[in-house]
Amino acid sequence: MTRRLVARLLHAAAVCAVVATSVFLLLHFAPGDPFATALDGADVPPSVRAEWRARYGFDQPPGERFVRWAGALARGELGYSASRHRAVADVVADAMPRTVLLVGVALLLGFAAGVGIALVQTRHHRRWQDRFLGALTLGGVAVPEFLVALLAMTWLGARWRLFPVAGIGGLGDAGAWPLWERIIDLLWHLALPAGVLALAVASRVARHQRVALLGVMREDYIRTARAKGLGEWDVIVRHALPNAIGPVIALLGLALPSLVGGAVLIERIFGWPGMGLTLFDALLARDYPLILAAVLLATVLAVVARTVTDAVAEYVAPRRARET
């Protein structure tokens, strides 16, 4: 257990190091820098350009810039965001919790709903409930999240006005509101983006969970449980599910990078001011330190979440973990 955990942590560190290095290289070879639009006009004397670039270290060779950047990163300093006029760490400190909230809520809701759907499908195997839910989950897998988001925004948001179409909270001085009203307002704004992501998670979980459950349902101990007179729901929930849920959690861990990628798009569509929206703004402004931080931290988020699901999967199904 400890050995596997250490291996996982080393792996996570390796992923982050590779991401950091490749993002840095990428941006170094890309044309343009944060001063391109402001300084590279004909009316700016070359000495002024050079002075500003030197002030922020852009005149240094790339190797030295990388070492300095990596060293600062190790100390937890992420640099200064020229487009937001703030420290990158502050921008990230604002944005990261919002993305964690969005992805976390979507993950929990989606997982619970997916397992529930699979349970109903297993209980009514090959009957209309199974087929109907199967068609729904296929739809949920086939329609990409950002397209569901557009449809939800059009109808639930703009046409029927059930939910806000964008943003994270109401206008006005939020400090004047009582706390519970602010929480309800936040959840109301969270409903569409988190709901859309949860739908995608639920469909994937349900499809895997159904196959896993049906596989377990052929085992002898299921026949034993039925023979001793347990109701079918008890057999499925108490005997089949505990043995079928572990691999699904592990699979969910593998799907997490794409969930984080999907969240980036969802944030942009719903104007949810998390890491994804920050990334798009930073890309447009060619704000290097912010781009680096956003890509790096989104990956870290995916890696951390995957490490957590791996640990949970191992806890739920220790036998399987020992085998591999």
Added chain:
Amino acid sequence: MAANTWHRLRDDRGARIAAGVLATAAIAATFAPWIAPYDPTLQPDPVGLRLVSPSWQHPFGTDPFSRDVLSRILHGARVSLGVAAGAMLLSVTLGAALGALAAVVGGWVDGVVSGLVDVLIAMPRLLVVIALVATFGTLSPWWLVALIGGSGWLTTARIVRAEFRDHLQREYVLAARALGASRWRIVWHHLLPAVAPQLAVAAALALAAVIPLEAALSFVGLGVQPPLPSWGNILLDGTDYLTTAWWLVVFPVAAVSLTVGSALVMADRLRVAIAGEERDL
């Protein structure tokens, strides 16, 4: 074994429907210039024909620039599915080659490939491609194929490596080697045909992954650039008119979902056919 798989697949209704949808999409994409009723970039009357709702003249309506949406979706299929097919072929070929190399050569080569897969697979692919495209500026469709395809070989490599390692242990490979067959002859004549069904699964999954990726990139303005139509940038044109012009959103969404869904069903049914198990499991 492989022949049985194809027979089971042919008798599967879900697989036939999915293959039908994919074939229709491929035909529509190939013959778009002859099928499409209008020129997809023609703006006949940006005032009078702006955002016309679906009618007999314009079955899918017109967009904010008075262009015919049906024609744009048909020509968009050419671009979107072309990029997707190219990226899929690239990623499956790359994955199969690297997976085979890792399994057959083994040693440090296997270590490098497997380690690379382990690290890269933890990164959100969409983020990687967005970062790549955004740094290099606007790209031609060929570059999109290279970037999307080049980032998708991981799962195929993993599958092919595992299958190859399994088959390398079997007696028929030993027999072939005993008869004096070279390593690469065994790979080409024995192992590759043996894993062909799994490669087909990998290809179907890759297709299901790259179609939304291209759509997403074009949707955020980083992919296929106007005036060239793609399913993603038709949607982008529609986002400003969500409440008034539903046809700009619904038809591209349907096009993407139908093709992705068919590719997924295809992968699913193929897996069932390979396992040879009962249909519903």
